[in-house]
Amino acid sequence: MNEIIAENNKTTYLTDFIDKTQIKSINSSHRKDSIISYFERLPDNLRDDRIMSSNKKNNLRECGSYLLFRDYYKISKVKLQRANFCGVDKLCSFCASRRAYKQQIKIEKYFEQNPNILKDNWFYIVLPVKHEINESFETVFNRLRLGLDKIRFAINNNKNGKGKKSFFSQFHGLFYSIETTFNHNNGWNVHVNILACSSVPFDYDLVEKINHHTGKFSYHSPELSLEWEKYTGSYIHNISKLNFDSNESIKKNLLEIFKYSVKFSELWDTQLFEFYEFTQGKRLIGAMGSFYSLKLDALLEGDIKLDDDFIDYLYKRFPDDYLVYTYKAQQ
Numbered sequence: 001m002n003e004i005i006a007e008n009n010k011t012t013y014l015t016d017f018i019d020k021t022q023i024k025s026i027n028s029s030h031r032k033d034s035i036i037s038y039f040e041r042l043p044d045n046l047r048d049d050r051i052m053s054s055n056k057k058n059n060l061r062e063c064g065s066y067l068l069f070r071d072y073y074k075i076s077k078v079k080l081q082r083a084n085f086c087g088v089d090k091l092c093s094f095c096a097s098r099r100a101y102k103q104q105i106k107i108e109k110y111f112e113q114n115p116n117i118l119k120d121n122w123f124y125i126v127l128p129v130k131h132e133i134n135e136s137f138e139t140v141f142n143r144l145r146l147g148l149d150k151i152r153f154a155i156n157n158n159k160n161g162k163g164k165k166s167f168f169s170q171f172h173g174l175f176y177s178i179e180t181t182f183n184h185n186n187g188w189n190v191h192v193n194i195l196a197c198s199s200v201p202f203d204y205d206l207v208e209k210i211n212h213h214t215g216k217f218s219y220h221s222p223e224l225s226l227e228w229e230k231y232t233g234s235y236i237h238n239i240s241k242l243n244f245d246s247n248e249s250i251k252k253n254l255l256e257i258f259k260y261s262v263k264f265s266e267l268w269d270t271q272l273f274e275f276y277e278f279t280q281g282k283r284l285i286g287a288m289g290s291f292y293s294l295k296l297d298a299l300l301e302g303d304i305k306l307d308d309d310f311i312d313y314l315y316k317r318f319p320d321d322y323l324v325y326t327y328k329a330q331q
Contacts, residue, residue, distance in 0.1 A: 017078050018069055022315065025064030028094035029317070031264060032060045035091055035276075038269040051277055059086040064094050065317040072308045081312065090276045090284075093264045100258040103285060107175065107254055110294060111244075121198040122242040123171075124253060125224075128191035130234040137180070137271075138278050140188045144178065147231040148192060155289040167204060167224045171196040173289035180262045182271045193257050195242075197291075206239065258285060 063086035070081040089096040131140045154166035174196035206219040229235040261284040
């Protein structure tokens with residue numbers, strides 16, 4: 001959220017952004033109502049009020065019911081100036097979108113302040129772990145976390161000058177996010193998306209592969225495959241070299257990393273609550289090595305400030321029928 005959109009047509013940029021944001025808010029609200037109802041139907045011995053307190057339930061229900069949009073009409077830009085967010089991004093797709101955008105902005109600002117780093121070797125890597133249909137989310141998640149700990153150890157070895165002992169020891173830093181989906185045919189799928197940076201020449205072979213069903217090309221690293229299998233028992237991966245030659249390519253790849261930690265639409269209430277309950281207090285996004293100081297698990301504070309004249313549009317949602325009304329106030 002807090003996104004800024006610039007278009008030539010004022011009506012389009014304004015109404016499209018407002019409509020899109022309201023739809024996200026309302027759809028997220030319906031899903032959270034369903035999750036709260038599921039929790040309240042649980043037997044007493046399975047219902048932990050510390051996980052879903054009265055205050056948290058109230059915040060979830062009220063999230064997005066107040067949306068203040070600011071239209072900088074002279075320069076055709078609009079942003080979400082203020083809203084009552086619940087902040088429970090592991091249950092709320094509305095807040096998950098906001099968090100993803102803020103992390104993206106945080107890294108973009110870091111790149112702006114350190115432009116030479118974009119000339120280094122950057123790679124986008126996806127690493128899943130093996131799982132059985134009857135395995136719990138906790139089991140699959142912990143298997144992935146063990147692999148991530150091994151990667152962190154390899155990068156720290158590189159930082160401490162202990163030489164190349166791992167595929168990941170050539171990277172001085174990386175950003176990562178853990179993503180979760182659920183398929184009713186094969187169970188929990190937990191994988192990590194990685195944006196890794198190396199300031200030295202990349203000296204591992206990448207083998208080009210083609211999917212005979214889709215015709216799409218991808219790359220495979222035999223060394224990475226062997227190492228990830230050693231860590232987690234899974235050899236499957238996807239790796240590709242990135243070219244940060246434009247702001248658009250930077251935004252696209254950062255969005256791939258941080259866009260969501262769970263695919264809300266693919267989980268029933270049972271699975272979503274299991275995911276939420278276990279990941280309380282657990283970090284699903286972060287940075288390693290030279291990027292660790294960015295503290296991606298903390299939300300970016302503040303907002304984009306523009307000095308141009310603006311018009312405010314206030315939207316409120318009513319609990320029963322989701323009616324919306326508008327209030328305008330000009331600077």
